[in-house]
Amino acid sequence: VRGDHTLRISGVAGSDTAGPEDLIYADSPRHADRAAKSGAACALVSPDVALPGKTLLVVSHPKLAFAKAAAWLLPGPHIAAGIHATAVIAPSARLAAEVAVGPYAVIEDAVEIGAGTQIGAFCFVGAKSRIGERCLLYPRVTLYAAARLGSRVILHSGVVIGSDGFGYVPGEGRQWKFPQVGGVEIGDDVEIGSNTTVDRGSLGTTRIESGAKLDNLVQVGHNVRIGENTVIAAMVGISGSTSVGRDVVMAGQVGIADHCTIGDRAVLAARTAVLTGKNVPAGQMVWGIPSRPYEKVREQVVWLARLPELAARVERLEKSREGK
Amino acid sequence: VRGDHTLRISGVAGSDTAGPEDLIYADSPRHADRAAKSGAACALVSPDVALPGKTLLVVSHPKLAFAKAAAWLLPGPHIAAGIHATAVIAPSARLAAEVAVGPYAVIEDAVEIGAGTQIGAFCFVGAKSRIGERCLLYPRVTLYAAARLGSRVILHSGVVIGSDGFGYVPGEGRQWKFPQVGGVEIGDDVEIGSNTTVDRGSLGTTRIESGAKLDNLVQVGHNVRIGENTVIAAMVGISGSTSVGRDVVMAGQVGIADHCTIGDRAVLAARTAVLTGKNVPAGQMVWGIPSRPYEKVREQVVWLARLPELAARVERLEKSREGK
Amino acid sequence: VRGDHTLRISGVAGSDTAGPEDLIYADSPRHADRAAKSGAACALVSPDVALPGKTLLVVSHPKLAFAKAAAWLLPGPHIAAGIHATAVIAPSARLAAEVAVGPYAVIEDAVEIGAGTQIGAFCFVGAKSRIGERCLLYPRVTLYAAARLGSRVILHSGVVIGSDGFGYVPGEGRQWKFPQVGGVEIGDDVEIGSNTTVDRGSLGTTRIESGAKLDNLVQVGHNVRIGENTVIAAMVGISGSTSVGRDVVMAGQVGIADHCTIGDRAVLAARTAVLTGKNVPAGQMVWGIPSRPYEKVREQVVWLARLPELAARVERLEKSREGK
Numbered sequence: 001v002r003g004d005h006t007l008r009i010s011g012v013a014g015s016d017t018a019g020p021e022d023l024i025y026a027d028s029p030r031h032a033d034r035a036a037k038s039g040a041a042c043a044l045v046s047p048d049v050a051l052p053g054k055t056l057l058v059v060s061h062p063k064l065a066f067a068k069a070a071a072w073l074l075p076g077p078h079i080a081a082g083i084h085a086t087a088v089i090a091p092s093a094r095l096a097a098e099v100a101v102g103p104y105a106v107i108e109d110a111v112e113i114g115a116g117t118q119i120g121a122f123c124f125v126g127a128k129s130r131i132g133e134r135c136l137l138y139p140r141v142t143l144y145a146a147a148r149l150g151s152r153v154i155l156h157s158g159v160v161i162g163s164d165g166f167g168y169v170p171g172e173g174r175q176w177k178f179p180q181v182g183g184v185e186i187g188d189d190v191e192i193g194s195n196t197t198v199d200r201g202s203l204g205t206t207r208i209e210s211g212a213k214l215d216n217l218v219q220v221g222h223n224v225r226i227g228e229n230t231v232i233a234a235m236v237g238i239s240g241s242t243s244v245g246r247d248v249v250m251a252g253q254v255g256i257a258d259h260c261t262i263g264d265r266a267v268l269a270a271r272t273a274v275l276t277g278k279n280v281p282a283g284q285m286v287w288g289i290p291s292r293p294y295e296k297v298r299e300q301v302v303w304l305a306r307l308p309e310l311a312a313r314v315e316r317l318e319k320s321r322e323g324k
Numbered sequence: 325v326r327g328d329h330t331l332r333i334s335g336v337a338g339s340d341t342a343g344p345e346d347l348i349y350a351d352s353p354r355h356a357d358r359a360a361k362s363g364a365a366c367a368l369v370s371p372d373v374a375l376p377g378k379t380l381l382v383v384s385h386p387k388l389a390f391a392k393a394a395a396w397l398l399p400g401p402h403i404a405a406g407i408h409a410t411a412v413i414a415p416s417a418r419l420a421a422e423v424a425v426g427p428y429a430v431i432e433d434a435v436e437i438g439a440g441t442q443i444g445a446f447c448f449v450g451a452k453s454r455i456g457e458r459c460l461l462y463p464r465v466t467l468y469a470a471a472r473l474g475s476r477v478i479l480h481s482g483v484v485i486g487s488d489g490f491g492y493v494p495g496e497g498r499q500w501k502f503p504q505v506g507g508v509e510i511g512d513d514v515e516i517g518s519n520t521t522v523d524r525g526s527l528g529t530t531r532i533e534s535g536a537k538l539d540n541l542v543q544v545g546h547n548v549r550i551g552e553n554t555v556i557a558a559m560v561g562i563s564g565s566t567s568v569g570r571d572v573v574m575a576g577q578v579g580i581a582d583h584c585t586i587g588d589r590a591v592l593a594a595r596t597a598v599l600t601g602k603n604v605p606a607g608q609m610v611w612g613i614p615s616r617p618y619e620k621v622r623e624q625v626v627w628l629a630r631l632p633e634l635a636a637r638v639e640r641l642e643k644s645r646e647g648k
Numbered sequence: 649v650r651g652d653h654t655l656r657i658s659g660v661a662g663s664d665t666a667g668p669e670d671l672i673y674a675d676s677p678r679h680a681d682r683a684a685k686s687g688a689a690c691a692l693v694s695p696d697v698a699l700p701g702k703t704l705l706v707v708s709h710p711k712l713a714f715a716k717a718a719a720w721l722l723p724g725p726h727i728a729a730g731i732h733a734t735a736v737i738a739p740s741a742r743l744a745a746e747v748a749v750g751p752y753a754v755i756e757d758a759v760e761i762g763a764g765t766q767i768g769a770f771c772f773v774g775a776k777s778r779i780g781e782r783c784l785l786y787p788r789v790t791l792y793a794a795a796r797l798g799s800r801v802i803l804h805s806g807v808v809i810g811s812d813g814f815g816y817v818p819g820e821g822r823q824w825k826f827p828q829v830g831g832v833e834i835g836d837d838v839e840i841g842s843n844t845t846v847d848r849g850s851l852g853t854t855r856i857e858s859g860a861k862l863d864n865l866v867q868v869g870h871n872v873r874i875g876e877n878t879v880i881a882a883m884v885g886i887s888g889s890t891s892v893g894r895d896v897v898m899a900g901q902v903g904i905a906d907h908c909t910i911g912d913r914a915v916l917a918a919r920t921a922v923l924t925g926k927n928v929p930a931g932q933m934v935w936g937i938p939s940r941p942y943e944k945v946r947e948q949v950v951w952l953a954r955l956p957e958l959a960a961r962v963e964r965l966e967k968s969r970e971g972k
Contacts, residue, residue: 012827014851063826064819070827078775086736088410088427088445103736103754104770106427106445106463121736121754121772122428122788124445124463124481127402138811139754139772140446140790142464142481142518157772157790157808158843160481160518163462166539166557171388174535175553177515178387179336179394191825194790194808194845195482195865197518197540203338211822215814216845216867217519217885219540219558219576229823233814234867235885235903237541237559237576252867252885253903253921255559255577257594270905271921271937273577273595289595289613289937290625301938303631307951310635311958317641317965412734412751412769430751430769430787446752448769448787448805451726464770466788466805466842484805484842487786490863490881495712498859499877501839502711503660503718519806521842521864527662541843543865543882543900561865561883561900579883579901581918597901597919613919613937614949627955634959641965 003055007042012070015040023073025066026051044069077136079118080105087119090127102139114151126162132188144200150188150210158195161186165199165206165222165240178202180222187211193218193234202240209246227264245282269294327379331366336394339364347397349390350375368393401460403442404429411443414451426463438475450486456512468524474512474534482519485510489523489530489546489564502526504546511535517542517558526564533570551588569606593618651703655690660718663688671721673714674699692717725784727766728753735767738775750787762799774810780836792848798836798858806843809834813847813854813870813888826850828870835859841866841882850888857894875912893930917942 013022015031018040025044026035032049042055044062059065080102083089087101093111101107102121111125114133119125121139129143132151141155144162155161167178182201187210192198198220200206206222208214211229219237220226226238227246236254238244244256245264256262256274263282268274273289280286288297303310337346339355342364349368350359356373366379368386383389404426407413411425417435425431426445435449438457443449445463453467456475465479468486479485491502506525511534516522522544524530530546532538535553543561544550550562551570560578562568568580569588580586580598587606592598597613604610612621627634661670663679666688673692674683680697690703692710707713728750731737735749741759749755750769759773762781767773769787777791780799789803792810803809815826830849835858840846846868848854854870856862859877867885868874874886875894884902886892892904893912904910904922911930916922921937928934936945951958 012829012851014830017851061817061819064817064824067817067824067826070829071825074827074829084736088408104428104446104752122446122464122752122770138790138792140464140770140788142462144462144481154812156811157792158482158519158806158845160540163480163518163540164478164515166517166537168537168555169385169388169391170553171385173553174513175537175555176388176391177395178391179398181336181394181398182338189822191812193814194811194847195519195541195806195843197482199518199540203336203341213814213816213823216808216811216847217541217843217865221558229818229821231816231823233887234869235559235883239557239576252887252905253577253901255595257576270923271903275594292629296629299632300628303635304628304948304952305940305944306635307631307955308947310638311951311954313638313642314958314961314965317638317645318961320645321965321968412732428752428770446770446788464788466786468786468805482806482843484864487804487842487864488802488839490841490861492861492879493709493712493715495709497877498837499861499879500712500715501719502715503722505660505718505722506662519843519865521806523842523864527660527665541865543863545882559883563881563900577901579919581900599918616953620953623956624952627959628952630959631955634962637962637966641962641969644969 001055001057004041005055007055009042009073012066012073013040023066023069025062027062077118077138079120079136079138084121093125096133108145120157144184146183147200148183148185150186150190152189153186154191156192156194156196156216159192160197161192162200163197165202167202167222167240182206182222187228190214196220199224215252221258233270239276267294269297325379325381328365329379331379333366333397335397336390337364347390347393349386351386401442401462403444403460403462408445417449420457432469444481468508470507471524472507472509474510474514476513477510478515480516480518480520480540483516484521485516486524487521489526491526491546491564506530506546511552514538520544523548539576545582557594563600591618593621649703649705652689653703655703657690657721660714660721661688671714671717673710675710725766725786727768727784727786732769741773744781756793768805792832794831795848796831796833798834798838800837801834802839804840804842804844804864807840808845809840810848811845813850815850815870815888830854830870835876838862844868847872863900869906881918887924915942917945 010021015034015038024040080100083101084103087105089107090109096115100118105123107125108127110128113131116134124142126145128146131149135153138157142160147162162184164180168175183205184200186208192214193216196218199222201223208226209228214232215234221240223241225243230248232250233252239258242260244262247265250268251270254268257276261279265283266280267285269287274291285294287294334345339358339362348364404424407425408427411429413431414433420439424442429447431449432451437455440458448466450469452470455473459477462481466484471486486508488504492499507529508524510532516538517540520542523546532550533552538556539558545564547565549567554572556574557576563582566584568586571589574592575594578592581600585603589607590604591609593611598615609618611618658669663682663686672688728748731749732751735753737755738757744763748766753771755773756775761779764782772790774793776794779797783801786805790808795810810832812828816823831853832848834856840862841864844866847870849871856874857876862880863882869888871889873891878896880898881900887906890908892910895913898916899918902916905924909927913931914928915933917935922939933942935942
C-alpha cells in the first residue's frame with residue numbers, strides 16, 4: 001500500500017463512475033490517465049502505474065486482484081430469502097439448511113438441495129435432481145428430471161438443463177425418436193448464461209466439468225463432455241458426443257459438429273466450424289470453416305481478398321503467352 | 325431370436341452401462357466388441373453381428389428396432405398428473421379426458437386441449453389456442469394466442485410459439501411495426517427443442533408440417549413453411565416467407581434468408597447460408613456461404629487452403645516471363 | 649379516395665385471405681393482380697396501381713400507410729387485465745394507473761411501473777427496476793434487478809434483460825468472475841424478440857436506444873451500446889463493449905466481436921463477422937468473414953467459385969512454360 005492506510009473502501013466501480021469509497025484498478029500505464037481523473041481515492045495498480053494523490057495497492061495482476069476484491073466487497077446476489085409460501089415443494093424433497101426458494105418455484109419428488117443454495121422464482125427442479133451447496137438458480141431455470149449440479153453453480157434465467165437430445169432414426173417414411181434417457185452432470189463452480197440449453201445424454205451422460213463457464217444462448221448436445229475451466233462464449237453450438245478438453249477457449253458463434261475431440265487448452269477463434277469427427281490438437285489455435293490452424297486461415301483470408309487481383313495476373317500471363 | 329426365449333427385458337441402455345435386463349443394440353461388426361463386453365443379456369443385432377453367449381434379436385435395422393423397443397419398454401414422460409390446484413384455467417377452456425396440467429400453468433379463454441395431453445408447470449397457453457391429443461408441453465412453454473398444434477406434439481422447455489414476426493416499415497425517421505396478426509399451425513408428431521422460437525404469420529400463416537423435428541435454439545420466422553418429416557438441427561435460422569420442403573435435413577447453424585425455396589429431400593450441411601430469394605433444388609446437398617452444391621464447395625475449400633501456394637506459383641510464372 | 653366513400657373497414661388482411669371489410673395494400677403493379685382478385689373492397693395503393701371495381705386509397709407509400717392503418721384498426725395486444733390475484737407484488741413497488749399484471753407475475757421491491765403498462769404471466773421484474781408507460785411484457789420475461797425501460801417497449805416471451813455479462817479473469821488455475829454489477833437501459837419504442845438476451849454492464853451500462861428493434865434469439869453483451877432505430881435480425885450476437893450507431897441494419901446471424909464500432913446507417917449483410925476492435929464506417933454496407941465492403945466480398949465469392957478453374961489455368965501455364 002502506498003498512501004493512506006486508513007481509507008474506507010465499500011465497493012468497486014469503473015474509473016468513470018467511481019465515488020470516493022469505490023475501489024478501481026489500472027493494469028497498464030495506458031489506463032493511468034482515466035484512473036487519475038477518477039473520483040476514487042484508492043486503486044489497485046501494477047508496479048508501472050503511478051497515480052499521484054491516490055492511495056495505491058500495488059499488485060502484479062490488478063484485474064485479478066480487483067475481481068477478488070469485488071467478490072469480497074460486494075454483497076452476493078439476492079435471489080430468494082427463506083422458502084416462499086407459494087413454492088410447490090414435494091414432501092419427499094430434501095432441502096438442507098439455509099436453502100432459499102422464491103415465489104412459484106416448483107421442486108419435484110426426491111430432489112436434494114445443498115446448504116445455502118438459492119432457487120429463484122419460476123424455477124422448475126425435476127424429480128430426483130441433485131443440487132449442491134451455495135448454488136444460484138436465477139428466476140426461470142428448468143432442470144429436467146435427475147439433473148445433477150455440483151456446488152457453487154450459477155445458472156442464469158432461461159437456462160434449460162437436461163432436455164432431450166436430438167436423435168431420430170429414419171425408417172418407414174418417418175423419424176423415430178431415439179431414446180434420450182441418459183444423465184446430465186455439472187461440476188462445481190460452473191456458470192451458465194441466459195437461455196443456454198444443455199441436453200441430457202441419449203443413453204450415456206452429458207458432462208460439464210468443474211470451473212467451466214458458458215455464456216448466453218449456447219447449445220450443448222447429448223453426450224457432450226466439456227472439460228474443467230473451459231470458457232465458451234455466446235451462441236456456440238456443440239453437437240452430440242463431442243469431447244472438449246480442459247482450459248479450452250471458444251469465442252462467439254463457434255460450431256462443433258458431432259463426435260469431435262477438442263484438445264486441452266485449444267483456442268477456437270470466433271465463428272470457427274469444426275466438421276464431424278475432426279480433432280483439434282491440444283494447445284492449438286484454430287479458425288475458419290472448416291477449422292484449420294489460425295495462422296494458415298489468416299494467410300487464406302489475405303489471399304482471398306487479393307483473389308480478383310491474382311486472377312487478373314493469371315489473365316495477363318495467358319495473354320502474354322498467346323501474344324508470343 | 326437366437327438364444328434364450330424366456331429372458332425378461334425391462335429397459336434399454338448403451339452397451340457400457342447396461343444391466344442384465346436391459347436391451348442393447350449393435351448395428352455393425354465394428355460395435356460387436358463393445359456389445360460383447362456389455363452386462364446386457366440380450367441385443368438387437370444386424371445379421372452380420374455375432375455375440376457369443378448373448379440372446380440375439382436379429383433384424384435388418386437394429387437401431388430402428390431399438391428406438392421402437394425403447395418407446396415400448398420405457399415409461400412415457402411424466403410431466404403432470406391430474407389438474408394441479410394452482411393451475412389458472414379459464415372457464416371457457418375445454419380440456420378433454422385425461423388432460424394433465426402442472427402447477428402454475430395458465431390456460432386462457434376458449435382454449436381446446438385434446439385427450440391425454442400433458443401441460444407442464446409454468447406453461448402459458450394463449451386464448452383460442454388448440455392443442456391436439458397426447459401432446460407433451462414440458463415446463464415453461466409459451467403459446468401466444470390462437471396457436472394450433474396437432475397431436476403427439478412435443479415442445480421442450482422455453483419454446484415460444486406464435487410470437488410476433490420481425491417486420492417494420494421505415495418512414496418519417498422511425499420504424500413502424502407491420503402487423504403480425506397471422507396464424508401459426510403445427511402438425512402431428514412434431515418435436516421442438518428447448519428455447520426454440522416460432523413466429524406467427526404477419527398476415528398469412530407459419531406452418532410446421534407433421535413429423536418435422538426441430539432441435540434447440542432454432543428460429544422460424546413469420547410465414548415460413550416447413551414440410552413433413554424435415555429435420556432441423558440446433559441454431560438454424562429460417563427467415564420470413566421461406567418455404568422448406570419435406571424430408572429436408574439441415575445441420576447445425578444453417579441460415580436461410582427470406583423468400584427462399586428449399587426443395588424436398590435437400591440436405592444443407594452445417595453452417596450453410598442460403599441468400600435471399602434463392603432456391604435449393606429437390607434432393608440436392610449444398611454447403612457454404614453462399615450455398616452451392618456440396619462437391620463444388622469441397623473443391624473450393626481444398627483450393628482455398630492451397631491459395632497461398634497458388635499465388636506463389638503465379639509469382640514464379642511472372643518472374644520466369646520477366647526473366648526471358 | 650377513388651370509389652365508395654361510405655365503405656366500412658374493420659380490419660386488415662393479406663390479399664388472399666381478406667374479407668369485404670378488410671383493408672389490403674398493393675405497392676406496385678406487380679401485386680395488382682393478386683389484389684384485384686382479393687375479397688377486400690378497399691385497398692391502399694400507389695398511384696401506378698389500378699384495381700377496377702375496388703375503392704382505392706391512393707398514397708405515395710402504401711405499405712407504410714397500411715402499417716399505420718393496422719395500428720389504428722386492430723385492437724392492441726391483450727396481455728393482462730387488472731392485477732391478477734396471484735401476482736406477487738412487493739408493497740414498496742409503485743404501479744401507476746391502469747397497469748395490468750397477469751397471473752403469477754412477480755414484482756420485487758421498489759419497482760416503478762408507468763401508466764398503461766401490461767405485465768404478462770410469469771414475468772419477473774427484479775428489485776428497483778423502472779418500466780415506463782404503455783409497455784408490453786409478454787408472458788415469461790425476466791428483468792434482473794435495476795433494469796430500466798422507457799415507454800412503449802415491447803418484450804416478447806423468454807426475453808432476459810440484465811443478466812450477468814461474460815467476464816472472467818484467469819489466474820491460479822481457475823477463472824475468477826469479474827464483477828457484473830453495471831446497469832442496463834432501454835429507451836422508448838424498443839421491441840425485443842423471443843428468447844433474446846441482453847446482459848447488464850460489468851461496471852458501466854448496456855444501452856439500447858429509442859426505436860431500436862431486435863429480433864428473436866439475439867445476444868447483446870455487457871457494455872454494448874445500440875443506437876436509435878437500429879434494426880437487428882434474428883441470431884445476431886454483439887460482444888462486450890461494442891458500440892453500434894443509429895439506423896444500422898444487421899441481417900440474420902451477424903456476429904460482432906468485442907470493442908468494435910459500427911457507424912450510423914451501416915448495413916451488415918447476413919452472417920457478417922466483424923473481428924475484435926474493428927470499425928465499420930458510417931453508411932457502409934459490409935459482408936463476409938472478416939467483414940469487408942459488400943462489393944469486394946461479392947467479387948471474392950465469384951472468384952472463389954472459379955478457384956478450381958483458376959488453378960487449372962495456372963497449371964496449363966506451367967506446363968506450357970515447361971514444354972518450351
